[in-house]
Amino acid sequence: MFPVNRLQAAVASFAGRSVVIVGDLIADEYLYGKPARISREAPVLILKFTGREVRLGGAANATHNVHALGARALPVGVLGADGPGGEVSALFQAAGVSTDGILRVPGRPTPMKTRIMAGGYESTRQQVVRLDREPPCGLTVDVEDRLIARLREIGARADAFVVSDYGYGAASPRVFDAVLEVARPRRAVVAVDSRYDLLRFKGMTAATPNEPEVEALTGAELPDDRAIEKAGRAVLERLEAGFLLVTRGSRGMALFEREGPVTFMPIHGSDQIADVTGAGDTVISTFTVSLAAGASPGEAAWLANVAGGVVVMKRGTATVSPGELSQALASDGHAL
Numbered sequence: 001m002f003p004v005n006r007l008q009a010a011v012a013s014f015a016g017r018s019v020v021i022v023g024d025l026i027a028d029e030y031l032y033g034k035p036a037r038i039s040r041e042a043p044v045l046i047l048k049f050t051g052r053e054v055r056l057g058g059a060a061n062a063t064h065n066v067h068a069l070g071a072r073a074l075p076v077g078v079l080g081a082d083g084p085g086g087e088v089s090a091l092f093q094a095a096g097v098s099t100d101g102i103l104r105v106p107g108r109p110t111p112m113k114t115r116i117m118a119g120g121y122e123s124t125r126q127q128v129v130r131l132d133r134e135p136p137c138g139l140t141v142d143v144e145d146r147l148i149a150r151l152r153e154i155g156a157r158a159d160a161f162v163v164s165d166y167g168y169g170a171a172s173p174r175v176f177d178a179v180l181e182v183a184r185p186r187r188a189v190v191a192v193d194s195r196y197d198l199l200r201f202k203g204m205t206a207a208t209p210n211e212p213e214v215e216a217l218t219g220a221e222l223p224d225d226r227a228i229e230k231a232g233r234a235v236l237e238r239l240e241a242g243f244l245l246v247t248r249g250s251r252g253m254a255l256f257e258r259e260g261p262v263t264f265m266p267i268h269g270s271d272q273i274a275d276v277t278g279a280g281d282t283v284i285s286t287f288t289v290s291l292a293a294g295a296s297p298g299e300a301a302w303l304a305n306v307a308g309g310v311v312v313m314k315r316g317t318a319t320v321s322p323g324e325l326s327q328a329l330a331s332d333g334h335a336l
Contacts, residue, residue, distance in 0.1 A: 007303060008326055008330075010299060014069050014071050014289050017159045018074060018157060018160075019066045019159065020074045020154055020155045020179075021063045021073060021162045022151060022161060023077055024058045024077065024169070024170045025056075025102070026057035026058030026110075026168075027057060027087055027110055028057035028113050029113065030054075030115050030117055031117065032117050033048055033049050035048075035118055036048045045118060045128065059077055059170070066288075067095060068321055074098060075098075076102070076147065076150055077103075078147065080108045082110055084109075084112045103143060103146055103147055109134070111134050113131075113132050114132075115129075139169040139172060144169075144172060152182055155183070155188075158188055160188055161188060162192075163193070163194075165192070165195060167197070189205045190205045191205060191208065191284050191288040192207045192208075193280060195213075198213065198239070202239055202240045203240050205242045205291070206297075207235075207244055208287060211249065214246055232254060233262075243257055245283070245301050245304065249267075253305050257297055267305075279311055279312050286303050286307040287303070309328070
């Protein structure tokens, strides 16, 4: 259905695109430990600390994915004037990603998700528990005004916008209205991924919820393709969006277009998944960059499907390079 040469051409065009990523920048912290013994204080493991790592999460991971795909990634968001904020900023700078669109706000903590990982040197590490540190409230009007000003400046020449909403305030209604205002005259792609409140966003090019999120939005169970088709159509209409790409785990993806039938896509690669952390960021990033590069909605969805299949075989929040994507396409010999 999708000629591999067209898909490869789209991947080759990623490098010429600029994508603004607007949303909640998160620090993903990993603390590693080797199981030592059971505690006498409570029936819990004692881990011997072996290391610490901070990775980009939330909108920062979406930014990392866009950058890894070869497009110009331009993050717009807020970090605290704290240690985690400094670590996220340093990771961007080390990767060569501009931080001109990021505000550092004293007194507002950077969202950080700490995962405690247990495992030996020759065994698979398993997440034991996660601790979330979050800002107590949304953005102040002053910070929101400054963020919108940065968005207008940086987004003036963008080919596409990714809105990554994790509920911390950087993708507020006013900020999203500004995204649409900047994007529409340029006919730029606007894609939205909202963890908790997708129906608050309307008028975007595309949205990329997962199947449980569609269930929550419609209040309906989705045991089969017929049920997901009905629910997806309802969500697409309520969002007033052009496309809806629903990720379905081991059942692949479903692409809804305002004009046209639903396209069901099987999972790409193995269903023996290593880690789904951050896979949604990979999907929306690849889908958006592909659309901006001139791919059709179906082609963009398939490329996102392939990218998602590659990234879930990696541990932790991960990315996909154009080389990995091209190699996966070449190994197919055909697409769908």
